[in-house]
Amino acid sequence: MGQGTPGPSSGEEAAALRAVFPRDPELFAEFFPERRRFRLCGRVLRIAEHHGPRLGPAGAVWEAALSLCRFLGEQNLELAGRRVLELGAGTGIVGIFAAMLGAGGAEVTLTDRPPALPQLRDNVRRNFPGGAGGPRVRALRWGRDQRRFPPKFHLILGSDIVYDPRAFAPLLGTLRHLVVPPAQALLSARLRGGDAGTSRFFRQMLPPFFRVQLLRREPDGDIEIYAVTPRHGGGVPLDQERGARPVLGSLTGGWGGPEGGN
Numbered sequence: 001m002g003q004g005t006p007g008p009s010s011g012e013e014a015a016a017l018r019a020v021f022p023r024d025p026e027l028f029a030e031f032f033p034e035r036r037r038f039r040l041c042g043r044v045l046r047i048a049e050h051h052g053p054r055l056g057p058a059g060a061v062w063e064a065a066l067s068l069c070r071f072l073g074e075q076n077l078e079l080a081g082r083r084v085l086e087l088g089a090g091t092g093i094v095g096i097f098a099a100m101l102g103a104g105g106a107e108v109t110l111t112d113r114p115p116a117l118p119q120l121r122d123n124v125r126r127n128f129p130g131g132a133g134g135p136r137v138r139a140l141r142w143g144r145d146q147r148r149f150p151p152k153f154h155l156i157l158g159s160d161i162v163y164d165p166r167a168f169a170p171l172l173g174t175l176r177h178l179v180v181p182p183a184q185a186l187l188s189a190r191l192r193g194g195d196a197g198t199s200r201f202f203r204q205m206l207p208p209f210f211r212v213q214l215l216r217r218e219p220d221g222d223i224e225i226y227a228v229t230p231r232h233g234g235g236v237p238l239d240q241e242r243g244a245r246p247v248l249g250s251l252t253g254g255w256g257g258p259e260g261g262n
Contacts, residue, residue, distance in 0.1 A: 058091075063190065084109070183230070
């Protein structure tokens with residue numbers, strides 16, 4: 001208690017104790033994270049989730065992240081020698097999975113706000129205990145830090161990062177900086193009931209600057225995966241660079257998938 005601060009009343013003290021010791025299943029979750037194992041496309045990922053107010057959504061693995069991992073695994077990707085960056089990585093599960101697909105030969109960078117970085121580093125250590133082949137971890141606040149990242153990446157990943165309309169403009173600016181030829185982005189998103197914001201981002205905000213293609217809609221209909229490529233400058237599909245075998249296939253078409261049109 002700071003000097004000069006009056007002591008609490010009995011009611012205030014009781015309220016303080018309830019705040020410290022709530023009857024809540026997430027008690028001490030910040031200090032004792034939930035450790036989970038995910039088996040995805042024959043690979044096992046060990047991820048610690050820190051539920052609680054400090055990290056908020058960044059502390060958990062969301063279904064859209066698992067959908068994007070499964071999609072990447074099903075494409076028989078060749079990521080060795082590629083530079084990959086994950087935006088809003090949270091637990092890092094997507095970027096860690098991409099590093100595994102690259103068999104240690106991919107250069108993967110996980111990014112998020114500074115409070116999420118200790119969790120990211122912890123999960124990288126869990127899956128790459130020797131450090132070799134593991135992703136880098138760096139802070140990237142959308143709309144503020146993107147200039148610190150030269151636009152030299154082949155693949156930008158993001159899972160369930162399109163949900164807060166207040167972040168749409170900074171995210172768009174970050175994508176415009178990073179997704180330049182030969183880069184392309186793969187973004188998965190959950191379409192939450194009653195919220196048209198996510199659809200607006202993909203259908204209205206991105207198309208003036210990017211080609212946007214709907215690659216997959218999950219059977220329940222509320223998770224979608226999009227390819228985003230530069231509209232101007234002709235993004236080079238990864239499978240056409242240096243004669244490599246197909247990585248993502250041609251993603252340069254216009255609006256596609258179940259919706260059709262452009």
